[in-house]
Amino acid sequence: MNIPLVIDLDGTLIHTDMLHESTLRLVRDAPLQLLRLPFLLARGKAVLKRHIAQRSSFDPAALPYNQPLLEWLQSQRAAGRKLVLCTATDATIAQAIADHLGLFDEVIASDGSTNVAGAHKAQALRERFGQGGFDYAGNAAPDLPVWAQARKAIVVNGNAALVQKAQGIAEVEHVFPPQPAGISTLRRMLRVHQWLKNLLLFVPLLAAHQLGNGPAWLALLLAFASFSLCASSVYIANDLLDLESDRLHPRKRLRPFASGQMPVWQGVVFAPLLLLASLLLATFVGGQFLPWLLAYFVLTCAYSWGLKRLVLVDCLTLALLYTLRIVAGAAAVGQALSFWLLAFSVFLFLSLAFVKRYAELEVQVLSGKQKIHGRGYHTTDAPIVQTMGIVSGYASVLVLALYLNSDAVLRLYRAPQVIWGAVPVMLFWVSWMWLQAQRGQMHDDPLVFAVKDRASLAAGVAFVAIIAAGAVGWPW
Incomplete structure (x- = not known):
């Protein structure tokens, strides 16, 4: 007998909860909608889920699917088994995910009036397939009433206590660890x-x-x-x-x-x-x-x-x-801040910000994409971003060089002429960072790259040594 296999969505097929994610997207894109949510919840979870689903979009391909479970489901479908997606998530979201995967023969989900969760889900599946007429894959305590109606249980992402409870009410066929x-x-x-x-x-x-x-x-x-x-x-x-x-x-x-x-x-x-x-x-x-x-x-x-x-x-x-x-x-x-320190910082950090964005653009170029998702840049912007970043970096070195000719240096350093050694060190480091970015070896965060990069660490040690030597004077 070909027993249908019913699969839960949130926390089972995907490693997330669509209601939580959809709510976050809604709050991000339309913050004032947050004020309506308590009133919608008072009318029932199904009403709330439908409202949120209709006002937030998502990309089914980008979701974090449970790959071991997904591969097993693909083998079950290849063997001719009927697969059913049954979830408390709103039907518009569940159907979009089912259409993307192309695995499911049927979708049962919340419809704006009924919240298909816990006992309601158990009742819906019993009416659809009969007592013991289906196997069910779930991940949490609300799935226990469903397993009680199922022939066999598949526990996904559940802890040892949940597995034990499931074994007490149904035959556990598979366990997919979290x-x-x-x-x-x-x-x-x-x-x-x-x-x-x-x-x-x-x-x-x-x-x-x-x-x-x-x-x-x-x-x-x-x-x-x-x-x-x-x-x-x-x-x-x-x-x-x-x-x-x-x-x-x-x-x-x-x-x-x-x-x-x-x-x-x-x-x-x-x-x-x-x-x-x-x-x-x-x-x-x-x-x-x-x-x-x-x-x-x-x-x-x-x-x-x-x-x-x-x-x-x-x-x-x-x-x-x-x-x-x-x-x-x-x-x-x-402590009062000097103009020199602020000017040097702004130009240097602007250069590092451009390094970060340039590195992201290079990743998108290698992926064959035309634009960074969630950003305003096109991959064709990479050359101008690189130019602006290099200019900003060299501008910071220029500010440093001008600072070395100021009265503040004479007041703070015993050997101000030694501090000029910091200029070539900074020139090297700024150039090195951009060279690594050009070669595609830059981390998403330039500072994280710098603390792991030997050349950057050597430049940092040299910079500190020069400043220290200038402060204490010549050692001989």
Whole structure:
């Protein structure tokens, strides 16, 4: 007898929840719609799902499918078995996914009046196929009533406790284990490696030669922790709002939310908690640090919400976000910023922002695409982006060279002539970064590339050694 195989969607066939993702897209594209959702929910989940589905679009090809399960389903279909997609997701979304995969003979889903979940799903399948007339693949506790009506159970992405419960009410035919998730996944969600950027907070203190200022170091350590938590909060929000674009990128598709290793709802919880912890730490820093932290947060949110889709504005915003770290560091210790440091920072970080965008354009060129998804750039823009980035990098070196002729250098350095050695070092590093980008060897984040690249690390050591030698004078 050819027993139909019924498959759940959210958390089973795909490593995500379509209601959560659709809601995020709706809030991103039409924020005011968020005010209507509680009233729609009061009319029932099915009504809410239909409203959201009709107002948010998605690409079925970009979803994080459960590949082991998908391959098994393909073998079952090849053997002539009837496959049915049965889900609490709205029918318009479920049908689009079914049409994309071309695997399913039938789709049963929420229709705007009935929410096909839990007991309702069990009843619908019993009426359609009869008691024990189908096998069912699910992933969570709400699937237990369905397994109770099924002939056999297939447990997907479930823990040991769920498997045990399923075995108590049905014969478990297959178990597809969940994706591994642990400290490494949490670390990647927080993007801990990006905290390196927050070392820029210490630049004003170092530039002013205040290395022995103990209270300033304590304030900056608190500022570093606060900025890092704030940055992680924004990174999570950015990943949630940029899921589809990340999934179309060869490397970003492996991020925790894009790949489905971490559910979207956890990101929605984590982001505000991290922000709250960041603001709490900021109150202990003192000075004008908190207003600058809030400015960074607002500008980063604006970037995630829409500025990153605007040509050139996105790179200028990234440069400002880097520079804001330096400004915040100065505010944390009540130190005035020099014109030279700000000018050097803006031009250098603008160059790095263009490096980032150029590297992304090169990836799209190799993929045969004409445009970066979610950005305003075409692949044909790569040469002009490269030109603007190189010019910006060399402009930062020019500012450095002009600074070396200022009165501030004579006041701060015992051997100011030694500092001129920093100019060729910077020229080398800027040129090296762009050469690597041209060769297609640049990481999505230039600073991450720099801390792993031997030539960049050597240039950094040389730069620090030259500055130190100029500050203490000749050793002989």
